[in-house]
Amino acid sequence: MFEVELVDVVKCFGTVTAVDHVSLGVRKNEFYSFLGPSGCGKTTTLRIIAGFEDPDEGTLSIGETVANDIPPYKRNVGMVFQHLALFPHMSVFDNIAFGLKMAKVRKNEIREKVERSLELVGLPGFENRRIHQLSGGQQQRVGIARAMVKQPGVLLLDEPLGPLDLKIRQHMQLELKRIQKQVGTTFIYVTHDQGEALTMSDNIAVMNAGKVEQIGTPREIYDKPKTQFVANFIGETNLLEGKLSASAEFACKGLSNPVKVEDQEQSLGEAVLSIRPERVGIGPDLNGLDNLLDAKVEDIVYQGSHVSVSASVGNSLPMKIRANPTVPLKVGEKTRVGWNTADATVIRLEKT
Amino acid sequence: MYLAVFFFAPFAIVVFYSLGMIDILRHFKFELTLSYYADFFSSVAPQVFGRSLLVAFATTAACLLLGYPMSYYIAVKSGRRRETLMLLVIIPFWVSFLLRTYALMTILDVNGIINVTLLSLGLISQPLNLMYNMQAVLLGMIYNYLPFMILPLYASMEKLDKSLLEAAGSLGAGPAKSFVHVTLPLTMSGIGAGSILVFVPSVGEFIIPQLLGGTESFMVGNLVWTLFLKARNLWFGSAVSIVLIALVVLMVGLYMKYVTKGEEMAI
Numbered sequence: 001m002f003e004v005e006l007v008d009v010v011k012c013f014g015t016v017t018a019v020d021h022v023s024l025g026v027r028k029n030e031f032y033s034f035l036g037p038s039g040c041g042k043t044t045t046l047r048i049i050a051g052f053e054d055p056d057e058g059t060l061s062i063g064e065t066v067a068n069d070i071p072p073y074k075r076n077v078g079m080v081f082q083h084l085a086l087f088p089h090m091s092v093f094d095n096i097a098f099g100l101k102m103a104k105v106r107k108n109e110i111r112e113k114v115e116r117s118l119e120l121v122g123l124p125g126f127e128n129r130r131i132h133q134l135s136g137g138q139q140q141r142v143g144i145a146r147a148m149v150k151q152p153g154v155l156l157l158d159e160p161l162g163p164l165d166l167k168i169r170q171h172m173q174l175e176l177k178r179i180q181k182q183v184g185t186t187f188i189y190v191t192h193d194q195g196e197a198l199t200m201s202d203n204i205a206v207m208n209a210g211k212v213e214q215i216g217t218p219r220e221i222y223d224k225p226k227t228q229f230v231a232n233f234i235g236e237t238n239l240l241e242g243k244l245s246a247s248a249e250f251a252c253k254g255l256s257n258p259v260k261v262e263d264q265e266q267s268l269g270e271a272v273l274s275i276r277p278e279r280v281g282i283g284p285d286l287n288g289l290d291n292l293l294d295a296k297v298e299d300i301v302y303q304g305s306h307v308s309v310s311a312s313v314g315n316s317l318p319m320k321i322r323a324n325p326t327v328p329l330k331v332g333e334k335t336r337v338g339w340n341t342a343d344a345t346v347i348r349l350e351k352t
Numbered sequence: 353m354y355l356a357v358f359f360f361a362p363f364a365i366v367v368f369y370s371l372g373m374i375d376i377l378r379h380f381k382f383e384l385t386l387s388y389y390a391d392f393f394s395s396v397a398p399q400v401f402g403r404s405l406l407v408a409f410a411t412t413a414a415c416l417l418l419g420y421p422m423s424y425y426i427a428v429k430s431g432r433r434r435e436t437l438m439l440l441v442i443i444p445f446w447v448s449f450l451l452r453t454y455a456l457m458t459i460l461d462v463n464g465i466i467n468v469t470l471l472s473l474g475l476i477s478q479p480l481n482l483m484y485n486m487q488a489v490l491l492g493m494i495y496n497y498l499p500f501m502i503l504p505l506y507a508s509m510e511k512l513d514k515s516l517l518e519a520a521g522s523l524g525a526g527p528a529k530s531f532v533h534v535t536l537p538l539t540m541s542g543i544g545a546g547s548i549l550v551f552v553p554s555v556g557e558f559i560i561p562q563l564l565g566g567t568e569s570f571m572v573g574n575l576v577w578t579l580f581l582k583a584r585n586l587w588f589g590s591a592v593s594i595v596l597i598a599l600v601v602l603m604v605g606l607y608m609k610y611v612t613k614g615e616e617m618a619i
Contacts, residue, residue: 052518072521079522085515089537098533099523150524 002061003028003186004049004154009058011044018044020210021058026154026188026203031180033189033197036207037233042190043082045207046156049188050079063153073102078147079156083163084139086131092118092142093127099150117145120179137168144179154186161196173200194234198222206230222276224345231274231347238280238319240273250346254317259291262341270349277322279343282309282335284328289338295319297333313337370590388591397575397592401599404572407486408554411493412501415550416543418494419501423542426502427509441502449496453563456492457483460564484566492560497553501546508542509535544611548604555600572596 002025011019019041026032034042047053048060051072060067067075078099087095093114100110118124121141131139140160147155157176161169177200180187191197197204198218206213206221206229214226225231231239242252249258250273261273281289298318299310302325309321309329321337329335372385392398426437444452459465460482467479482488512535520530558573565571572592579589 050518050522052521071526072518073524073526075522077522079519081515081519083513083515085513085519087516087519087534098520098525102524102529146519146523156522 002026003063004188005061006045006048007059007061009045009048009055009060011041011048011053011055017210019048019055022207022210022212023058024205024212024215026186029184029186030202031177031187031189031200033191033201033204034207035191035194035197035204035233036213038192040207041210042192042207043158046158046188046190049154050077050156051075076153077156078150078152078154080140080143080147080158080160082158082160084143086139086142086146088131090131091127092123092129092131092134095131095142096146096149098146103150113149114145117149120148120182121145122175136164137172140164140172141175144176148179148183148185151183152185154188157187157189159190159192161191169196176200198234206233208233225274225347228272228274228347228349231272231345236277236320236322238273238275238277240275240317240319242273243270244268244346248341252317255293255314259293259344260341261344261346264346272347272349273344274347275319275339275344277308277320278306279339280319280321281338282311282321282323282327282329284333284335286336286338290341291344292336292338295335295337297329297331297335300329300331311335311337366590366593369586370594372587388587389595391588392591392595395588397572397595400570400572400575401595403570404555405599407490407493407569407571408551408557410490411497411554412547412551414490414494415498415501416547419498419505419546420543423502423505423509426506427512428514438506441499441506444499450559452496453492453560456495457563460488460491483564486565486569488564489561489569492564493554493557496560497550500549500553504545504549505539505542508539508545512538540611544608547611548607551607552600552604556596 004026005024007023009019009022010017022041022045034045036042044053048055049062051067051070055068062070062075062077087098090098096114096117097110100113105113114127115124118126121144123138123141123145126134126138126142131142134142143160144157160176161172164172173196176187176189189197189200198221201218203215203217204221205215208229214221214230216224221230222234225234225237228239231237240250240252240254242250242255244261244264245251245258245268248261248263250261250271251258252273259273282295286292293313295311295313297309297311301308305325306322307325307327307329309323311319311321313319319337323329368382370388372383372388374381374383422441426434426441429437447455457464461467462479462481462483464482466482467476470476471479516534516538517530520534525533556573556576558571558577561569561571561574562577576589576592576596579585579592583589
């Protein structure tokens with residue numbers, strides 16, 4: 001039922017464990033991202049799927065078959081490389097046709113397919129250009145066309161938009177998503193850019209230090225982070241330390257009274273509370289929220305669509321709040337902050 | 353200026369001699385003639401030329417076949433290993449060319465290491481004739497010229513992006529096809545440079561055949577040397593030299609035009 005499945009995969013380089021018991025499943029035709037900081041093992045995991053690295057432990061399945069020992073050129077997997085890896089001695093046509101030629105496809109069929117794939121990536125008529133005559137964005141498209149022309153079951157993309165500047169990047173993100181929908185191939189996408197992962201993915205696996213921290217839809221990852229790392233890495237958040245004092249109460253360090261939280265299955269124990277800055281209300285007349293606290297405005301930074309407010313809550317507990325610019329706020333003034341229990345996530349700290 | 357004095361001037365003198373200049377020092381005398389070039393074809397020279405070219409081809413081919421996998425092996429190693437291996441390739445250059453050839457003689461000689469070892473082990477009852485034949489000359493040439501092949505090959509392989517091979521793999525090319533379609537075309541510049549660096553000096557080589565060869569391995573280099581320094585026939589010697597230079601230039605030109613042209617387009 002999974003198109004690509006990893007079970008307990010381990011990969012070590014010398015003494016470094018690059019991939020540490022990773023298990024995950026990618027469904028057919030979904031856009032799946034590996035997200036994490038550099039060195040988290042996401043690229044190594046991708047290279048294991050491609051067959052460029054052999055896992056030390058665990059199994060990798062592609063389709064119905066265990067693929068551990070299948071060499072890369074026999075896997076039905078395409079790859080778009082971070083540094084493109086286009087063949088410099090070939091024209092655009094020959095680059096894209098390479099895979100088809102290897103598969104001994106008939107000449108006129110190759111021509112047809114190359115033409116169609118160039119149209120798909122928005123470069124019709126570029127067949128005879130040399131690689132070095134193309135801009136970075138165009139080379140990227142050729143790389144994608146080359147990997148897709150054989151219609152592989154799975155397309156692996158290793159930070160393909162990394163070298164591009166912001167404008168082209170954003171454009172290419174939408175393009176990629178469009179291409180993926182149009183051809184309906186399983187995409188596995190590696191990135192360290194959380195914005196990119198959130199906009200494009202159906203599912204995200206957040207990785208850190210070789211381990212998968214959390215797997216979920218962009219909404220789950222953002223709204224219900226399961227670990228401190230995920231909460232911190234994806235977007236901005238307030239992490240309040242403390243402990244659960246009752247099943248729905250959190251005793252926060254720096255606050256005299258516990259705040260209300262959603263009912264926890266397990267009460268008691270060390271935990272942190274993650275609250276997104278944009279989910280926190282602020283203003284002197286605030287009411288109707290589950291938690292309401294006195295606070296003082298410490299700093300205001302105007303950012304156009306919103307203002308970033310630094311406030312000290314209760315006994316000088318600092319919080320970041322993203323407020324509407326129309327709310328009347330002044331530095332040094334007393335005000336109130338508040339949030340609903342549904343907007344805060346309790347992250348239980350692992351026992352050490 | 354330097355080039356003018358030490359390259360073009362001697363070259364011009366050789367050209368003049370070959371065309372019939374009698375004397376340059378005492379009374380300048382010049383009688384234009386092509387008779388020395390005509391002599392060329394009636395002498396042993398063409399046969400010697402053929403032999404030289406054959407040996408040079410064989411040396412180049414052998415250096416390429418040996419050097420290519422060696423450079424590849426070095427290029428895929430990382431860090432310290434690679435530096436050590438490159439050092440091993442370069443170390444022979446620290447010893448004079450002549451000494452290296454003499455060293456080879458002490459190995460191949462009738463009383464050399466190979467014969468003494470085999471004799472003492474009782475594997476042979478009489479010393480083998482390893483020297484003064486064509487095989488010894490070829491061995492000496494390959495041994496001396498191999499680094500000239502490895503260095504440019506290594507340079508071109510080091511530049512080769514390993515992810516290109518992975519890309520070829522992910523597109524369905526097995527190791528052999530990746531090699532033919534990616535590695536080989538992208539290391540063509542190294543193959544070209546290495547082949548020329550080995551071939552050109554091999555054609556005119558005279559020390560190695562002189563020291564290691566017998567009568568059957570008399571080369572163009574030896575011919576020129578003999579004509580100039582033993583027979584004192586400066587005129588015919590000059591003519592032979594000019595033919596040699598013309599031939600080498602022609603062959604290198606053809607080689608660059610047909611063999612390495614793909615590479616130039618890629619750059």
